[in-house]
Amino acid sequence: MDLTLLTDLNELRSARRAAILVTGLQDGRQRLVRAEDDLSSDPLADELRKRFRSGKSGTVETDSGDVFLTVSVPAPRLVIIGAVHISQALVPMAEIAGLDVTVIDPRTAFATEERFPGGMLRGDWPEDVFKEAPLDAYTAVAAVTHDPKIDDFPLMEALGTGCFYVGALGSRKTHGKRLERFEAAGLDPALFKRIDAPIGLDIGAASPQEIAVAVLGSIIHALRKGPEAAA
Amino acid sequence: MPATDTSPLADVLRTAEAWRGSGRAVALATVIETWGSAPRAVGSHLVIDSDGNFEGSVSGGCVEGAVVSEALDVIETGKPATLEFGVADETAWQVGLSCGGRIRVYVEPVI
Known part of the structure; x- marks a missing residue:
């Protein structure tokens, strides 16, 4: 994981803002999705929306291999x-x-x-x-x-x-x-x-x-x- | 909506940021899948540095040692690795999960 990505994620957590870290388990590529981002063109849009609600992390199968979603939502x-x-x-x-x-x-x-x-x-x-x-x-x-x-x-x-x-x-x-x-x-x-x-x-x-x-x-x-x- | 106890992100991620920020070589391990009665939820983290110091947990303490030694390799090579632990596999006799569950752990370098 890139340190700047980790820093961004921690800043969002401190501000009580929801975010999901998307990790490609095959290639190790990562990106950060914020709850307020426009998801309409995101291939994982439905899955991301679901997980922003549930708060549950988990693995998702995609055409380009398994992806892990580290879901961070504020404590209730x-x-x-x-x-x-x-x-x-x-x-x-x-x-x-x-x-x-x-x-x-x-x-x-x-x-x-x-x-x-x-x-x-x-x-x-x-x-x-x-x-x-x-x-x-x-x-x-x-x-x-x-x-x-x-x-x-x-x-x-x-x-x-x-x-x-x-x-x-x-x-x-x-x-x-x-x-x-x-x-x-x-x-x-x-x-x-x-x-x-x-x-x-x-x-x-x-x-x-x-x-x-x-x-x-x-x-x-x-x-x-x-x-x-x-x- | 989540409850506090299911929130996978304890302060392990802040520890990882602080360790890396102070110049230490760091790897992050994440539970990415569980079967049966695994002790820690998917999304639980363990952070490891190149001296073998660690914070957090990916199990009830049964496989941390093995994850730490794999993490040292990951720090060395800079390449992520996926590990699996469970009663059914051979290493389980040495570092198996006493609860009878199985877990998959993703270990990545923080760069």
Whole structure:
């Protein structure tokens, strides 16, 4: 492998950008494909698209011999908006399930290190946190503050950036009003069905801990069986 | 969508870049195929330098030694090689996979 190719790949990984290193196993020739590249003329287009979704590396047979695809996609992340009781239960569960978790809440009464130990908490507005750590397709967003001033922006941002899961706490009535605000803000109503609301799997969850289970179940469902998940 | 545990790229690739960047002669080994109960996923890496130092893994530790010695040849010749390990082949008696699986490993120089 050429060192410049390796350096490029590592830079993409640091920036949470997906890339695939294509290696010809017969001739050793290599090239790097970025997720945002135009694949329409690429002989491996279908395979590459599939693997950007699945994140799985593997060997592919082609007319010119076997090719190995080293697939690098960012680790799945969960951004929870709201340092509330549900979040206190959801953080450890999601971490056990392998998600990289961040909790964002600008309200200092909620966002305390005592309630959220471990350094995943950001006591700022989502607008400010996203400037440093933008949302992407490998991120799930769960908004659970009940406060439109805090929840609306990250939800719209999550839809706009193609987050693989977008969940919003609130009754059907609350959610209906939310969608009216989103439409007034100019968001495409076709995106609305991507919001998981009322949030979480329909398992009759009652306590904050049970709601956390329902939300995590929905996130894993989106990760593994969603439209963008691997076949 | 991937989960963290299936992400094949640990920081072995950053180690490879750092080692090569500091002037060391380096080879990179990648698991390209597995059969049966192989211990590491396809895409797992091992980086090796010309002194035999290595980071990462391509198995549970059973075949790293053999991969490292092949990697020294790859560094020497500058030519990639594909290796196969499994219980069925002869070398397996010396460096076989205890789990009963088989793996194919691609070893390439970093130039």
